Structures are given as C-alpha cells and as structure tokens.
Amino acid sequence: MLDLIIDARPAALSPGFEVRRILPYRLRRMLGPFIFMDHAGPVQVAPELLPSLDVLPHPHIGLSTVSYLFGGQVTHRDSLGVEQIIKPGEVNWMTAGRGIAHSERFEDPATLAGGALEMIQTWVALPEADEEQAPTFANYQPQQLPIFTDTGVWMRLIAGDAFGLRNDVKTHSPLFYLHVVLQPGARFGLPRGYPERGAYVAKGSVEVAGRTYSAGKLLVFTPGIDPVLVAREASTLMLLGGEPLGERFIWWNFVSSRRDRIEQAKADWQAGRIELPPTDNAEFVPLPQDRTRPAGSSPAPQALS
Template sequence: MKMASNGALQTIVVPRTRDLGDGFEVRRALPTTQRRMVGPFVFLDQMGPHRFEAGTGLDVRPHPHIGLATVTFLYDGEIMHRDSLGTAQPIRPGDVNWMTAGQGIVHSERSTKEVRHNASSLFGLQCWVALPRKHEDTAPSFSHFKADELPRMEGDGIMATIIAGSFFSRTSPVPTLSDMFYVDVLMQPGARMTIAPEYEEQAVYVVQGSIDLGNDGVFDAGHLLVIRPRQILTVKAGNASVRFMLLGGEPMDGPRGVVWNFVSSSQDRLEQAKQDWEAGRFPDLPGETERIPLPDDLPGKPVFYP
C-alpha cells in the first residue's frame, strides 16, 4: 500500500492475500494500516476466483456478528447463506445478500450438496458496513434482492448496477441505515466514465481488467483506490473490458473498534460480545451444530479508528 502524492487519488492499497486452505485465497483491501475505513465500509474481502474440485466447496461454519451489516455480491458461483433468523438463502451472481447484524446474529456460508457434486467456481466480494451509533443495537434482519430488482445505468459502453445506497441519481431497494453507495461497474473496451464526488469518502476497487486514470496511472485488478475528497475521477477502459466496484459514503459518526467479527463504537460492547459468544448466549443457527470458536489471540483492547 502507498499514499498517492498528487492527482485525484489519496491512497493506493494493494490488498494482502491469505490462503484459507486448499488454495482458496482472499484479498483483504480493508482494513489496512493506512486506510481503515471508506465511508461506513470497515471491511472488504475479495473471494477467489477459485475452482473447487468435485466433492469440495466453501465451508464457513456458524459465527457471530454485531454492530454491522454484511453485503455479499458474487460474480461467479453460489453460496448458501443460513442465519439465526431462520433464513436459508442461496446467493448467485448479480444478486445481493444484505444481513444487518445489529444487536447480534449468527450465520454460516457454505456450498450446497448439489454444487459439490461437480467441480465449481467461486468469485465475489464481501463487505462489512459499520452501523451508525443509533442503529448499532437494532434488531437483526436479512434482505435478498435478485439482479433484476437492482437499478441500472446503461449506455456508452457502461453498465452500472446500484447494489446498495444511492449513486448516479438511482437508489437501490436494499435497506441501508446510513448515507452510502456500493456500485458494480462494467465498462467495454475504450469506454470512459466520470465519477462525480457525490460523497465525502469514495473509492474504486478494481475487480477485473485494468483502468486508466490518466495522470494518476493505470491500475490492474486487486487495487483499492481511495479518491481525494471532492475530486472528480475520470476512468477509461483500455483494449479490454474492465469491472470495478465503487464504494463509500459519508464519514462515520465517530471511531469504530473491530474485534474478530464484531464492530462497535463501545469497547464495553465489544468485550460483552466476546463473552456472549464464549458463553453460548448468541442465538442458535437452526440445523447446524458446528461453530467457529473465539480465537485465542485476540487483542486485550481493540484499536478504534479512524
């Protein structure tokens, strides 16, 4: 990662890659040392692209969350989401799963038996959106929207889908709780796009291909590019199509602490969540008996940021 010295970019992040086993890799773009949040986005992982052999698949055992909303968006593959509200919802490319943890929820993410029958692939992004203080302990909820339910902007070689929040004068039906945006953009070769400063904090995550930002440079897939406040960014696709995610929003209403899967503005609340998970006080996930234990190496005190 590095700081951009001039131009429209404020910070350039090259995510670190982690192998979760069997060659399944994730790239973590947020949080990093130099950039912890963009608007309410406190966590951004790229999953894959990965090819599972027949008989194998994704197995993220039941685990808890508080104080955040998760948003899962796939480009390839399928994941079965189950949670302690009783939800059992497959997510497929172009759909969006939005889970508001609030005061506490438990969920798992797995490949189904049907998907495991044959070799399969998986590629997508998963984010955590920190909730405003007044909504941190809201009742948990889950929403799912199919691809054709999300608003789009099309023309001049560009297709932009508003996954969550508002951008390009369009608003997603996803029930967000803060001023934010999350937009999937696909550009054909040679296309140009101007990204206006609609929010104080805005960023681009390059998913596939490369984008040309003029004097700021050319950036390949796997870069998170944080735009300077109130700057207009012009993006050009080269000789191949490019796909990227726009994300951000207004600054949060104060610092946030992150401990394991928990996000909160209160250190006491984070400590309580840890104790509750160890003591079995989170709600059960129907039909599942496994769970991810609380890690032994968690810090004694969370670091609050920004």
Template sequence: MSTLIRERLKGQSHDLGDGLMIRRVLPTPSGHAIGPFIFMDHFGPLTLPATKPMDVRPHPHIGLATVTYLWQGRIEHKDALGNTQVIEPGAVNWMTAGRGIVHSERTAAEDRGHAQSLHGLQLWVALPLEHERIAPSFEHTDASALPELSVDGASVRVIAGTAYGARSPVSTLSKLFYVDARMPKGKALHVPDEHVQRAAYLLEGDMRVDGESLQLGELMVFRPGAKIALGASVDSHVVLLGGAPLDAPRYLWWNFVASSEAALEEARQAWREQRYAMVEGDAEFIPLPDDGRLTLRLEAG
C-alpha cells in the same frame, strides 16, 4: 501520486479455512474506512473441488451489516433468525447484525459433490451509532430488482445505495453507494461526486486515473471533492463504493464492530459462554480466536 488520489490499497492473501484463499482489502493498518465500508474480502475467481465445498461454520457479528454479491457460483446463507437463502450471481444478501446475530456460509446441499466456480465480494458496513444495537435482520434482493443503466458508455448496476440518479431497493441505514460497472475500451466513467468518500476496485482490465494506472486487485481511494474519471484502455470491470464518513470511531476485532472496546469485550464473553442464539440444526461453530490479535481502531471522518 496524483493529487486526486488519497491512498492505494493492495489486498493481502488470507486463508478462510480449509484452503479457501481470499484477498482481504479492508481493513488496513491505516485505519481508514471508505464511507461506512470497513471490510472487504474478494474471493475468486476460483474453482472449489468437489471434495472441498465452502464451509464457513456459524459465527457471530455485532454492529455491522454484511453485504454479499457474486459474479459466479452460489452460497447458502443460514442464520439464527431462521433464514435460509442461496445467493446467486447478481443478487444481494444484506444481513444487519445490530446487537448480535450468528450465521453460516456454505456450499448449498444440492451443489455438494460437484466442482463449483466462485467469484464475489463480501463487504461489511459499520452501522450508524443510533442503529449499532438494532435488532438483527436479513434481506435478500434478486438480481432483477437492481437498477441497470448506461453511464458514459459503461454498463452500470447499482448494488446498494444511490448513484447516477438511481437507487437500489436494498435497505440501508447509511448514506452510501456500491456500483458494479463494465466499461468498453476507450470509454471514461465519472465517479459519483455526491458522496464524500469514494474508491474504485479493479477486477479485470486496465484503467487509469489522471495518468496513473489502477492495478488489478487494488483499491484506489480518491480525495474528497476531486473530479474523477476512470479511463479504460481495454474492456474493464470495476467496482465503485463509498459514502458519508463514519459518524464516530469504530473498534474492529474479529467479526465484531463497536463504538467502544467495552462492547467488544461484552460480545467476546457472550460468544465464549455460547449465549448467542445459534443456527438451528447446525451443531458446528467457529470458536473465539485466541491468537493475540489486536483491536483495530477505525477513525471517523
């Protein structure tokens, strides 16, 4: 493996329920985060049949921010703060869980009864220690508000954070970058080097780094300080992300992230006892898993 590359991560198929299959790229058994990014689900491209809409029932989060971004389809977000927001391609839904929030993700009412194409990513960002128990909040940013620029011949959108001299208006609490880039054949895009930890995820096409091919559905993690250029041998589509390392180890169990295992147990008990504020008008919820899953420790640095 090239000395520029720290790790190559292939996602694993995972059923979110009702046959909705996604590729889960993070977390990995190695316990490595990519900057503050600790979780990554890639869903699609797929077609939801008219008879099987997306229905991720209300569920809780703590200690993280969820970041949803689409290329195809629509998803309706509802949360216990009273927010209802249908996200469409190119927009960003950023939900800060802080000390705890419940939300659902479903096919919007007006889309039910129709087949729907769906393609997107959901990432989780670990909140900095000083903010991990902040009050929960939700922010939607329209596609038109995101910076779009040409870099090295590539068409680049800055989804969140700072990259290539541009800043996304999405509110973040960590130093990070999250970029959507489309590259024509024969071009080479440099990866921002102002961030310590960086990675690339290939969605379409064929790209190479230092002579090594980046595979479809693979997250290639680069060594800190390395000068990285992504060369496209055909028209390609890639996501770049990363940022400052975690400021302390984190513990991840189900939908909960915390700096201590005691905080995880507190969150589990609160969900068992239904002490969270719930999504108004939705009596459904996802029960606490009882499948013997282990707590994953994510290392700092």
C-alpha cells in the same frame, strides 16, 4: 487526485480457501461506512472438495454484511432461521445489530456453475443509534437492482444512491455501492456528493490521470475531486463510499463504536448467548485466543461476510 492506493492482501478464511482482503488496511480503516472488503475467487475446485470451502457458523455485531457474487452460489443460514441461496446479481444484506450468527456453505455442485465461484464481501458499519437494533436479513433479486447502460458501460446499483439511481435495499447511512463493467476505452466517473469515495479494480485495469492501475487495487480518491477512469481493457470495478460514521473498533467479526461492547460480544459468543442457526448448529467457529496485540490490531475476520 488519489489519497491512497490499497493493494489486496491474501487472507485465509478456511483450509484451502484464500481470499484477497482490501479493507480494513492499516492506513485506511474505513471508506465511508464500509469497514471491510474481501474478494473471494475465482475458485475452481473439484465438486467433492466444495465442503472444504465452508465458513462455519460465526457471530457478528454492529454491522451489516453484504454479499454479492460474480459467479457460482452460496447457501446462507443464520440464527433468525433464514436459509437463502445467493446467486450472481443478487444481494444478501444481513444486519447484525446486537448480535447474529450465520454460516456460508458451498454444498451444491451448482456452486461452480459457469466455471468458478467468485464473490465480493463487504461490511457496512452501523450508526451508533442502530448498533443495538434487532438483527435482520433481506435478499434482493436482480430485478430490484437498477441497471444503467451506455456505450461501453454497464452498471448495477447494489445499494445507496448514485447517478440518479436508487433502489429499495435498506441502508442505515448515506452510501453508494456499484458494480461497473467497462469495455476497452470506456470512460467513467464517480458519484458526486459523498466525501469518501473509492474504486476497487476487480478485473482488468484502468487509467486515472495518466497512470494505469491493475486488478486487486482499491483507489481512494481525494474529496472534492471528480476523476475520470478509463478502461485500458475489459474491466470490472466495484465503486463504494459514503458519509463517514466516526471511529469504529473492529475485533475478529465484531464492530462497535465502543470498546466495552466488543468485550461483551466476546463473552456472549464464548458463553453461547448468541444463538446458532437452527438448521446449522452442529459446529461453529470458536472465539480466537485473545493474546496481547499492538493497538488497532485484531484477529483476522473469519467470515466471508
């Protein structure tokens, strides 16, 4: 039924801004094409302390970053010249391709609208044929993301194809990504037709096959098994998975199917060959010191997304 249970671990993105990191994990580097997942917040700080949460301009290659908020707002700026405020229920989908830099700023008191800032950040690895594509960015509004409701169930399709729902969010490989809210006692399953599937318990708790799993756990399910998740209390889940892409290397904020491409990205950032956002170029995150590390390890990702 369950292949693995991953507990979210604390990770610091900036001074005073700690998140819960779910992927990558030493026993599970990816889930379908998803190679990274952070849960930030809920964060409640005084408005004058908001700048301390900022994530300065930093680079990516070989992936799409996906930003989704439960509360608050974040200002995204990137080297394409895009400046986009993302709010709850929207999706920011940035495809880095051959290279992009972006920042995430918390510069408006409305960031804390509703009492707290809370967001889910994922990275989706690109198929080899798309790793060197030109970078792109798209913001999708709530009305572009279909919603399904039933007794005790509310669900939004963030991306991909699931339960007969589809939307116009551009993806590069078969996947599903869902925001699900369950009332106590509600029962829910997983989309079929995907070899790798998981459910992250963002809030509340769910029961699977007689065992209860609390918030902060990613449940990775055995292929071919169709589990039933039962909400033990009001619960929020993020369901995700899809077709695996094969081995990927990850170092800091770089993802690639080739080790040598990671080395090139390091050199490009160090030499200033990845452009900074034109409206946010006064500071940036320097390349981490590349000390000798055990195989498969790398500096912790700096990015929220």
